[in-house]
Amino acid sequence: MSGELLPLGRSGFPQVLNTEDTATLLGISPSTLNCWAARREAGEDVGPPFRAVSGKVRRWLLDELLDWLDGQKR
Structure with missing residues (x-):
């Protein structure tokens, strides 16, 4: 991955x-x-699901991504 995933900080x-x-x-x-x-x-x-930050800039929340992936079981 291009960026290292960091754990949740105190800010949540x-x-x-x-x-x-x-x-x-x-x-x-x-x-x-x-x-x-x-x-x-x-x-x-x-x-x-994703978040549109601005224009065509999109971001995905890891927890939502994993939930979506889990729901793709067949």
């Missing part, structure tokens, strides 16, 4: 991942993740 802020780190964690390309995010913004229920 969750771990936040960028596109590259999220894609790496999921084993997909950043372009696939961005495609899913665009479809999610359009109202489809595809891909993990």
